[in-house]
Amino acid sequence: MDLYNDNERFISILSDYGFKVTFGNESDTRFLRRSLQALIQSPVAITKVEFIESEILGLTKDSRSGVYDIACVDERGNQFIVEMQLSKYPDFIQRMKFYSFYRLNTLIRKGKYRFEGLPKIYCIGILAVNIFPHIADYHNVAVLKNEKGELIDDQTTFITVELAKFKKRLANVQTDLDKLIYTMKTIHKATKPKQYPQFWNEEWLEAAIKELDTRAMTPEKRMAYEMTLSANALAVENENKKIHEAEQRKETAVKAEAVKKALNRGKLTIEEIAEDNGVSSDFVLKIQRGLT
Structure with missing residues (x-):
């Protein structure tokens, strides 16, 4: 996957630079807020996000450390961890669990080891390749359920998007989630205005695309x-x-x-x-x- 090409007008969102200036744009969070709302499938708009420490420090000398791609919290206290993965990573879900459990542990310790009133944690993985060959859906939301599919707990939610599985034609792109994924997969291939879908004029996407425009x-x-x-x-x-x-x-x-x-x-x-x-x-x- 060629994410950097001098002949292309727009930089890929999947590139390090593209991800940083869109999802990680601290001065203009319109794209991030709408994207998070679409990814977690929430009917409630996110009006504010604050970026928080993205580095995991080992609790002991031998503990693992790490760095999230993005970590932020919204106005209701919901916690978001966003990870982008372009290459194959068989243990990606284990890494997501490690990140989310660390975040949970941090919240519990800050609350003097009390469990009530904990905010929700959304651990989001955006993957260029497939990690669930047995699942057809490109967008999956996982919470703790029993063998009957009944909800036990959704305080921590794991969300994955497998871009390679997204095959929708432009005419069938309707939801914010599909607009987001379509843009992530195609923006760096667009060179002429006639190739631009109408929804790229929507404020949240227009703000991100402006950051990716090499001419601007x-x-x-x-x-x-x-x-x-x-x-x-x-x-x-x-x-x-x-x-x-x-x-x-x-x-x-x-x-x-x-x-x-x-x-x-x-x-x-x-x-x-x-x-x-x-x-x-x-x-x-x-x-x-x-x-x-």
Whole structure:
């Protein structure tokens, strides 16, 4: 998925920069508030959000830490954690549970370990790939229920959106949720006004799209964008380097095991073993010394 392209007018919301200037825009929260309302499927408008600490600090020396993509609270005290995941992450739900339970634990400790009157926690995961192959719906809301499907507790709610499952045509996009997902999947592909759906003129979406428009960038925003591109390029380079090094270590381990077996059989010379396995004689000798 190419999230940065110099030939595109609009930056993808799924990119680091795009997510930050739309969902994470602290100076203008219109898009975030309407998006959260759509994602949790609430009929009640969110009129105010305040960004809160997004870093999880380990409670003990050996505790895990972490950072949410976004953490905020609305005017009723409802807590929101929003995570974006572009690549495959088999344990994504476990990560969401870790984040939400940490938040719950923090709220309980602040309340002197009292459980009544706790605000709701919404842990929202937006995923570019599918993590629920057995579920057809692209938007799922999970709360604690019994085997009959009867509600036990909804104080903590897990919400996932699998963008790859969203297949609706523009003519069928009606709800705010569908408008949000459609925009997230297509904004960076739009180049001509005739491609813009009418609902992109709605205030909350228009505010976000303005932040993604490369033609409307101030010099300061252009600099921030270029710095994000540079940081991402370096991160990708480092990640590729780690992958290459891991592959080399694996290949070396396989060759070492093959050399050990050949040495133990004792039927070939050092040079023959080296040639058969594509390694140097010194490599074989080093393995041999380890065996003796």
